[in-house]
Amino acid sequence: GDSVTQMEGPVTLSEEAFLTINCTYTATGYPSLFWYVQYPGEGLQLLLKATKADDKGSNKGFEATYRKETTSFHLEKGSVQVSDSAVYFCALSDGGSSYKLIFGSGTRLLVRP
Amino acid sequence: SAVISQKPSRDICQRGTSLTIQCQVDSQVTMMFWYRQQPGQSLTLIATANQGSEATYESGFVIDKFPISRPNLTFSTLTVSNMSPEDSSIYLCSLRQGNEQYFGPGTRLTVT
Numbered sequence: 001g002d003s004v005t006q007m008e009g010p011v012t013l014s015e016e017a018f019l020t021i022n023c024t025y026t027a028t029g030y031p032s033l034f035w036y037v038q039y040p041g042e043g044l045q046l047l048l049k050a051t052k053a054d055d056k057g058s059n060k061g062f063e064a065t066y067r068k069e070t071t072s073f074h075l076e077k078g079s080v081q082v083s084d085s086a087v088y089f090c091a092l093s094d095g096g097s098s099y100k101l102i103f104g105s106g107t108r109l110l111v112r113p
Numbered sequence: 114s115a116v117i118s119q120k121p122s123r124d125i126c127q128r129g130t131s132l133t134i135q136c137q138v139d140s141q142v143t144m145m146f147w148y149r150q151q152p153g154q155s156l157t158l159i160a161t162a163n164q165g166s167e168a169t170y171e172s173g174f175v176i177d178k179f180p181i182s183r184p185n186l187t188f189s190t191l192t193v194s195n196m197s198p199e200d201s202s203i204y205l206c207s208l209r210q211g212n213e214q215y216f217g218p219g220t221r222l223t224v225t
Contacts, residue, residue: 036216044216049213
């Protein structure tokens with residue numbers, strides 16, 4: 001079945017460092033891909049998405065490009081802030097009638113001042 | 114985007130009892146979903162709840178353990194029955210609106 005694999009955390013960075021969180025997927029069709037973020041004590045929020053190959057999703061300085069050839073959707077940010085400390089989840093939706101989301105295991109990011 | 118509220122926000126329950134979690138949405142939606150997030154883990158879909166039909170459960174989840182109601186287009190409930198400590202999780206309701214899926218704030222359940 002479809003699945004999502006994320007790099008294990010925690011990832012600890014200093015403020016203004018470059019961030020990459022790796023995400024790869026396995027899917028039989030042409031899924032849509034998402035990054036969700038969960039800030040401490042808060043609910044899950046959609047960060048960005050891409051619905052087809054070569055699409056780039058972006059939001060709040062974060063970017064991810066849908067790479068069909070490598071089945072990847074890595075999350076990047078050029079300069080992280082302390083406020084970016086959160087858990088990041090990569091997810092896919094197979095786009096079928098179920099519309100269900102399949103999540104990766106999550107990666108905790110800790111940004112130090 | 115839709116606003117989703119859940120009640121209760123958290124609860125501590127004794128094993129063997131049941132808890133019903135409510136999910137209220139501020140707009141009408143056809144498809145609602147219930148997810149579970151066990152401590153330190155990712156989210157797993159429990160079931161899909163469409164108004165007017167029986168909920169569809171994912172592998173590993175059964176109606177007797179997690180009965181779901183969907184009486185109208187803005188409301189759903191999930192019951193966690195005959196609880197055990199393994200049911201300690203965050204339970205989230207979710208809905209699909211357009212091409213995006215939104216999540217409620219979650220209900221943190223601790224079973225002692």
